[in-house]
Amino acid sequence: MFPTTNYKLKKHSVTIRGHATSYSLEGEFYEILLHIAAKNNLPLATLITKIDQSKPSDCNLSSALRLHVLHYLKENTVIIDGNTTL
16 A cells, blocks of 8 residues: 655755765655664664765665665564564
8 A cells, every 4th residue: 555645755954974965755764764763762863874874885875764764674573463563
C-alpha cells in the first residue's frame, strides 16, 4: 500500500564538520531517522554526521540516509504473530 501522506521530498539543512550542506528525504524516511536518533540518545545532526563519515565517497548523503534507515529497519523489525514491531 502506498502512503497517502509523507511521501514528498523535503529539503533539510545540516552542518557537518563545520560545512553547511543539505539533503532531501521523504517524510517517512525523516520520521524514522528521528526515531533512530532518539533511540540512540543522539541529536539528529550527530547521527547524520556519523552516517556521513561512514558512507562511501561515491554515495550522496540523501542516499546514505535512506540506506541507513533501511538497514535499521531490516535489523530491528520483528514479526510476532503476523504483527510487525520495532
